Amino acid sequence: MIYVVGTGSGKIDGMTSEAFEILKSCDVIVGYKKYVDLVKDYFPDKVFITNGMRQELERCEQALKFAKEHNKTVALISSGDSGVYGMAGLMLEVAKDSNQEIKIIPGVTAANSAASILGAPLMNDYVVISLSDLMTDWEIIDKRLKAACEGDFVICIYNPASNHRPLNFKKACETLLKYKSPKTNCGYVRNIGRDGEEFEIMTLEKIKDCEKIDMLCTVIIGNSQSYVYDGKMITARGYDLGKNIQS
């Protein structure tokens, strides 16, 4: 059996009980080294199979091998939700025609954990977009950013920048600024649920040049109804609270 498990945002108590129990009862835990390091102290008796970034395919093949050839119960882990830019899809694809039973165990994805730290920015319709152009052409990403503006969605950005693509976030903000007010409220959270967690709320024109934005960040760009009150980013849902409530 292979479970593809989302371990939630960094900290161990951000995992669901279902995910925790599976990691406790499985034989083998497979994952990207950095994510396995976040959980391994809690499951000391497991066999751990880890590798590096961009070795997702090999990870799935290892999971399949342990489940199929050695008849082990395997947990293949992703941080956040395994179904959002995680291992779920690739595992299903790699296991095609293998008759291997696979179960996807969801977790709290970064859009939702970041939102909880910033306030309540996802109270209305939102999009989730990755700025990684390793597997999606930039033209498609750019088209999606434009469509997200046209729909006045709140926009959650994953993988905003990395060493390989340092300018993607700035480029994305330039596209957003063609359609959205430079005063649009935005926020980022860095190292969600981990040591060094930090966040900041600012305007779109400021976040464009914010040097903190890197691959450890999740960014949320407000819609036209998002506002900031007392250090919290809130997207109004539309309750009638009287005119004096919304500043």
Next chain:
Amino acid sequence: MIYVVGTGSGKIDGMTSEAFEILKSCDVIVGYKKYVDLVKDYFPDKVFITNGMRQELERCEQALKFAKEHNKTVALISSGDSGVYGMAGLMLEVAKDSNQEIKIIPGVTAANSAASILGAPLMNDYVVISLSDLMTDWEIIDKRLKAACEGDFVICIYNPASNHRPLNFKKACETLLKYKSPKTNCGYVRNIGRDGEEFEIMTLEKIKDCEKIDMLCTVIIGNSQSYVYDGKMITARGYDLGKNIQS
């Protein structure tokens, strides 16, 4: 102290450990009756304050009263994630100027739990849209559906239909069909994590007239890369697995 807690999809082990510990240690649990019923057996010694649908404002006022006037630790609960169409935003708005400390505790939202049941449909960029036009005009919802098509996003639909709005889902599908192939792969999950959980995968032209779609459903509409294999809905992320993998 007020915690606004997302309890995840229906079943108790879909809750994060953090959420569970807060419900265990708080004094008062406030929530919509149906959601409180899902958790109350696990926390028998609590004071429960429940009310009906559309009484969200009163729920927040009760939470604030117990925290502020009676100095209690209050957990205000939402199913799924409290920050997605949940109680987080309204609670922050109601508590303005009260100096009340409020902490948002995220949970697994229905987009992610539904996706895990259908397969891996959210492996690429997606939008979350509610079809409830109680607080958002239909013109805005319709504009967002159109924008979601233009960006070729996977589309997660919350509140697809209800007794008050039986035709919204059909209307939404008619908009989607102007832009998307009638053969687009889609799925719904009904009663996620609860008794009577069921799901089905079908095409967009079929789901438009599917009589199962009601307020207990979450619907996921694929993008142009979503396909179905062995009963699972998968959105390709773009890994190079060789041409023979993707059917």
